[in-house]
Amino acid sequence: MADFKESGFMYAIAAAIIGFVLVQSIFFFVRAWRHGKKIGMSTKVLKNTVTSSALFTIAPAIAILTTVVVLSSSLGIVLPWIRLTVVGNLQYEATAAQSAMDAFKGTEDAVPFGQNITNPTVFTAVTWVMTLGVIIYLVLVPLFLKTVQNKIGKVTANKDGENKFGDIISAATFIGLIAAFIGNALAGKAATIVKDGVEQKTGMGAGVMSVAVLVTSTVLVIVLQKLCQKYKWDKFEPFVMPLSMFAGLGMAVLLYTVLPESISMLEWRP
Amino acid sequence: MKKTIETTPYIEKTHFWGRLFSWVAFAMLMMVPIAVMLHLDTRPSFQQVFDGFKGVALIFWTAAVLEIAVYAPMLGTGASYLSFVTGNTTNMKLPCVLSARESANTKPGTDEDEVVTTIAVATSTIVTTIILAVGVLAMGPFISKITAPGSPLAPAFNQVLPALFGALGAGYFAKHWRISALPIIVAVIVLIFSPSIGTGTLIPVCVVVSILGAYVMYISGFLTGGVKPENPLKKKK
Numbered sequence: 001m002a003d004f005k006e007s008g009f010m011y012a013i014a015a016a017i018i019g020f021v022l023v024q025s026i027f028f029f030v031r032a033w034r035h036g037k038k039i040g041m042s043t044k045v046l047k048n049t050v051t052s053s054a055l056f057t058i059a060p061a062i063a064i065l066t067t068v069v070v071l072s073s074s075l076g077i078v079l080p081w082i083r084l085t086v087v088g089n090l091q092y093e094a095t096a097a098q099s100a101m102d103a104f105k106g107t108e109d110a111v112p113f114g115q116n117i118t119n120p121t122v123f124t125a126v127t128w129v130m131t132l133g134v135i136i137y138l139v140l141v142p143l144f145l146k147t148v149q150n151k152i153g154k155v156t157a158n159k160d161g162e163n164k165f166g167d168i169i170s171a172a173t174f175i176g177l178i179a180a181f182i183g184n185a186l187a188g189k190a191a192t193i194v195k196d197g198v199e200q201k202t203g204m205g206a207g208v209m210s211v212a213v214l215v216t217s218t219v220l221v222i223v224l225q226k227l228c229q230k231y232k233w234d235k236f237e238p239f240v241m242p243l244s245m246f247a248g249l250g251m252a253v254l255l256y257t258v259l260p261e262s263i264s265m266l267e268w269r270p
Numbered sequence: 271m272k273k274t275i276e277t278t279p280y281i282e283k284t285h286f287w288g289r290l291f292s293w294v295a296f297a298m299l300m301m302v303p304i305a306v307m308l309h310l311d312t313r314p315s316f317q318q319v320f321d322g323f324k325g326v327a328l329i330f331w332t333a334a335v336l337e338i339a340v341y342a343p344m345l346g347t348g349a350s351y352l353s354f355v356t357g358n359t360t361n362m363k364l365p366c367v368l369s370a371r372e373s374a375n376t377k378p379g380t381d382e383d384e385v386v387t388t389i390a391v392a393t394s395t396i397v398t399t400i401i402l403a404v405g406v407l408a409m410g411p412f413i414s415k416i417t418a419p420g421s422p423l424a425p426a427f428n429q430v431l432p433a434l435f436g437a438l439g440a441g442y443f444a445k446h447w448r449i450s451a452l453p454i455i456v457a458v459i460v461l462i463f464s465p466s467i468g469t470g471t472l473i474p475v476c477v478v479v480s481i482l483g484a485y486v487m488y489i490s491g492f493l494t495g496g497v498k499p500e501n502p503l504k505k506k507k
Contacts, residue, residue: 009309011300020298024291029392030285035275035280036385045374049386052373053366053393055346056434060362061401063430068406081406085399086299088357092330093432100322125314127303129322133330134357138296140338141354142289148348149393152276157388165502168484168493170378171446173344176453176480177360178442180472181435183457189465189473204428213429221440239371240438249426253450264425265483269465 004120005076013084021085048238055242059249064088071097079127087134100129163191183212189269207267209252217248280381281347284388284409288351295333295355327454329468336474356395360473365434366390397483448493453480 019034025055037045057092064084071080074096083093101122117123117164188210190201221244228237255264307313341359342350345367353363370390376383418424443450453476460467460475484493491498 004310006308008274011299013305017298018304018399018403020295023394024295024355025352025395025399026288027291027350027496028388029396031284032385032388032392035381036389039381039385041382046371049370049389050393052369054397056366056369057362057394057397059399059426059430060358060365060434061398061428064358064398064426065402068402077406081402082302084357085402086295086356087354090327096322096326096330099325100319102325103318103321114436120310120312121278121314124303124307124310125310125318127306129320129326131303132298132323133326134334134434135296135299136331136334137338137354137357138292141351142292142449143294143341143353145288145338145347145350146285148339149347162346164494165488165499168446168449168488169481171442172449172453172480173328173340173477175439175442175446176477177340177364177448178346178435178439179453179457179480180469180476181431182439183340183472183476184469185432185436186454187458187461188469191459193409201411203453204293204403204425209425209429210432213403215433216362217433217436218440218443221345221437222444225441225444233338236456238373241372244440245433245437248436251446252429252433253422254427257422264316266466 003076006078010076011268014078014085018085019084052238052242052258055239056245059245069091070094074101074111075117075126076117079123079130082128083134087137092133096130096133097183100126103129118243158166182214185214190267199243201270204265205267205269206232207269208264209255209267212255213248213252216251217244220244220247278381278384281384283346284384286350292351292355311379314378340474340477343378345391346384346387348384349391352388352391352395356398356441358392360469361393361431361434362398363391365438366394387470449480449484449487452483453477 033046037043068080068084071093080093085180101111103125104122109122111117111119111122117126143199185206188204190203190205198218221240224240224244225237228240258264321355337359338350340353341353341364344364345353345359347362349367353359356363367387367390369388371378371383374382374386439450455478457476458473460463460472485503486498488491489501
């Protein structure tokens with residue numbers, strides 16, 4: 001029997017889901033663009049938003065693609081592709097698949113995470129668990145998003161431009177979010193998954209590499225933004241953050257190539 | 271209808287379309303396991319699914335509530351509806367929104383901000399969908415080679431988040447350095463004593479600490495050149 005996980009039927013489901021996601025995105029994009037023009041926003045601002053968002057997306061999208069590839073060893077390529085296209089998240093999908101497969105432990109259908117699932121019942125159970133784990137977003141968002149934005153947004157957002165307190169709280173919210181990731185780069189441990197019965201790291205913990213990357217991208221943004229202001233490089237400004245992010249990633253490759261592995265891959269939080 | 275905050279007609283209409291698309295997404299997503307079950311002509315028992323589900327339900331569902339409460343006000347209306355349907359909010363959609371807002375210099379809650387943030391998330395979703403589709407269909411083996419341990423590019427793929435949030439944080443840290451240090455220090459301390467804490471839990475902790483810290487610094491005059499402003503939470507509307 002051909003691999004049921006990568007059959008034409010599975011590809012047809014993927015096509016339907018991907019088609020829906022694209023239609024929704026294009027609809028919101030066109031609607032926002034038209035409204036932007038209607039209220040007098042310049043095409044330059046709108047185009048800059050598109051460019052910088054596209055550039056910002058490339059590296060994380062490739063990281064997501066690697067998750068699809070990792071999960072495909074158990075689930076085939078199509079289910080992880082579907083799951084990471086709708087509500088998907090790097091860590092959730094691996095955890096959900098793992099939990100669903102663990103439920104079969106001790107039975108003759110048991111498959112350790114990482115090995116190919118050949119039993120359709122196990123595969124169907126995994127599909128259910130991966131779906132039910134994230135479906136809550138699609139219930140909570142349509143029911144409560146408006147209330148949440150009205151209530152919490154009242155504190156964090158401000159419209160009048162003169163509310164200094166509102167500005168500060170708004171900035172503090174973003175800084176809190178970013179601080180969690182900065183903290184991880186400075187002192188976080190690598191996430192782990194249990195694959196083939198063995199606990200494995202799925203990335204790197206804090207160490208030389210994470211700090212070098214963090215410092216490179218942070219410092220470069222500050223330097224380039226100052227240069228843009230000083231020399232009025234208006235057209236270059238939207239590229240500053242995405243370029244600095246790529247420079248940070250380039251620094252990782254450079255350190256790995258130039259320094260001995262014992263230094264470049266040193267992790268103080270392995 | 272009673273409104274707690276003034277919203278524009280454009281944002282009101284966005285809620286209508288967002289809800290509609292969310293319910294359609296709900297139906298489509300639920301159809302995936304049902305279709306697979308019917309096509310493969312197999313039915314896992316309720317217990318088998320429930321045993322797998324209970325392992326993730328508490329973490330996932332709590333994280334969902336927290337994520338929506340914390341991120342929805344940051345993202346904006348259209349961007350929230352798009353982002354929560356397509357996922358990867360923290361590692362992808364939010365950075366795009368913050369960067370777009372910073373570049374366009376718009377304020378949350380305004381139509382201009384709605385336009386910019388919606389375009390940012392829609393663009394990000396379209397680009398991701400294309401990269402995933404091309405990657406899965408044409409470049410699966412190639413991608414696994416460049417990201418495999420031992421490839422010279424592999425270290426870069428392990429450092430996407432520090433690169434992303436370093437670049438994003440720079441602007442905020444330069445502008446608001448007084449309120450930036452506290453949440454970072456708290457994040458590091460929490461990670462030292464509780465290394466297995468997930469980022470999903472750490473984020474709300476840091477956001478609360480950052481807001482409380484900023485509030486205390488504000489009312490003590492530390493952010494306003496030593497002049498103590500009136501406590502905004504005690505002020506009458």
